[in-house]
Amino acid sequence: MMAHAAIQPQPIFSHARWSIRPRRRRIALVTRMDAPSVEALNAAIAAVAARRDRAAFQLLFDHFAPRVKSYLMRLGAGSPVAEDLAQEAMLTLWRKAALFDPAKASAATWIFTIARNLRIDAIRRERRPELDPADFEPEAEREAGESLDWAKAETKLRTALAELPKEQAEIITLSFLAEKPHSAIAVELGLPLGTVKSRIRLAMARLRLALGDGT
Amino acid sequence: MSIAHHPGEELLLAYATGAATEAVALLVASHLALCHTCRAAVSASEAAGGSLLAGIPPVALSESAYQSVISRLDEPAAAIVRSAGLSSAVPAPLRPYIGSDFDAVPWRPIVSGLSHYPLVTKDGVRARLIRVMPGAGVAPHTHRGEEWTLVLTGSFSDATGTYGVGDVQSTTPDVVHEPTANPGPVCINLAVTDAPLVFRGLLPKLVGRLFGF
Numbered sequence: 309m310m311a312h313a314a315i316q317p318q319p320i321f322s323h324a325r326w327s328i329r330p331r332r333r334r335i336a337l338v339t340r341m342d343a344p345s346v347e348a349l350n351a352a353i354a355a356v357a358a359r360r361d362r363a364a365f366q367l368l369f370d371h372f373a374p375r376v377k378s379y380l381m382r383l384g385a386g387s388p389v390a391e392d393l394a395q396e397a398m399l400t401l402w403r404k405a406a407l408f409d410p411a412k413a414s415a416a417t418w419i420f421t422i423a424r425n426l427r428i429d430a431i432r433r434e435r436r437p438e439l440d441p442a443d444f445e446p447e448a449e450r451e452a453g454e455s456l457d458w459a460k461a462e463t464k465l466r467t468a469l470a471e472l473p474k475e476q477a478e479i480i481t482l483s484f485l486a487e488k489p490h491s492a493i494a495v496e497l498g499l500p501l502g503t504v505k506s507r508i509r510l511a512m513a514r515l516r517l518a519l520g521d522g523t
Numbered sequence: 524m525s526i527a528h529h530p531g532e533e534l535l536l537a538y539a540t541g542a543a544t545e546a547v548a549l550l551v552a553s554h555l556a557l558c559h560t561c562r563a564a565v566s567a568s569e570a571a572g573g574s575l576l577a578g579i580p581p582v583a584l585s586e587s588a589y590q591s592v593i594s595r596l597d598e599p600a601a602a603i604v605r606s607a608g609l610s611s612a613v614p615a616p617l618r619p620y621i622g623s624d625f626d627a628v629p630w631r632p633i634v635s636g637l638s639h640y641p642l643v644t645k646d647g648v649r650a651r652l653i654r655v656m657p658g659a660g661v662a663p664h665t666h667r668g669e670e671w672t673l674v675l676t677g678s679f680s681d682a683t684g685t686y687g688v689g690d691v692q693s694t695t696p697d698v699v700h701e702p703t704a705n706p707g708p709v710c711i712n713l714a715v716t717d718a719p720l721v722f723r724g725l726l727p728k729l730v731g732r733l734f735g736f
Contacts (some may be wrong), residue, residue: 334642343577362593369589374581381582391584396591403594403600413566417573424541424572434545434645437552439562441613458570466574484540484575490533516567523654 309456316343345370346462349415368415369398376423382485385431393430397423412441414458461519474512479504526558529579530671535561539568544644547671550691552616554673557689571724612676617642617713621652625676625711630654633640634730636663641735648717655710660703662727663678664736668718670694672702677710678688679703699723 334493344367353367355361373394380390400422409416428436469477482493494504530551537543538551555562611623620642621628630638636659642650655661657677671693678687681700686692694700704710722731 368576373584375576375579377584378579378582379576391588395588398592399595404595413575416577420572420576421569428541430627437549437616439552439555443615465570469571469574483536484572487542505533508536512532515571519567
């Protein structure tokens, strides 16, 4: 079950410098008005990687830690556990900043994968089988379009997510924010599993199309 | 070699969201190591996860949280290990389970030409390696649940077609099949089942029960 009732959104940003960005940018990104831009977040991770920049780290912490906590609570973690893991995710960011590759993912996507994997490890106590980028031949990667400008692609993707038909968006959101097999999602929504699967296929096709346009 | 049979979109999404159990995640990750098309699909799903994370209403941390993290920034961390890459026929996601050499796996014989090695079982979902010598096969069986089989070396065929390296065969309970390894390299598969197989015939039933299939 999703823990909507437990979520208490609160203003958490104390960095005045981020509230004076031009209005045009805020609308273009469809983000909260006090959120740093995708480019600013990417640059902050690069600054942490290059020179252990603590001001950049604080920006990243203020932006991502409360979102990671919220994400974990929606997936059923109690507030103390979610807070511990959010802190752990930020430490992982600090330690692995050099592995962040803006050609592979946006900052938010990278943090999402860190939080997802920490949760599997700490809450489910399972190993997370992971890929090793060194295994791949660079040419195949380029053909597959895996080196997008993710900062730009993320803007397109958010728009595409917002524009998905309601029934497709519902299933994608439930897939991420309620840990259930798709068979259980089908039961909960009173739908045949085949319908859930076809909505997933349609939604993912739209999102990939949006990413294709984002290069 | 081009890959003709991919995991279903819902399996890729379950891997990207983290909802997939370890056995399923192992199969998907091993396929991704061989298939750049599905890697791009998973990257798109993970980007959707990033977008959802960026848009989620934040929940404030306790006031001491930031200081608590800052006080740990200088702790020594484990070194980041970068692998040499492309050094092994064993896909990277599988190496923590068996190392980098299929020949070094302590295979357990089942019947002539057929052996296996269990990898992980949780909540009734099992992942195991199946090694089939050329010409040998698995007795006709159906499934109570779903079965996914990723070919890692060699190839096999059944009534539904031929499956080579990187291909994933997905079967549902209504399918009866009798996969047989083709001539050529030994066929090694990563098989994931979410319920026991149902063999036809008394001997296969007994053998199946004995080896936990």
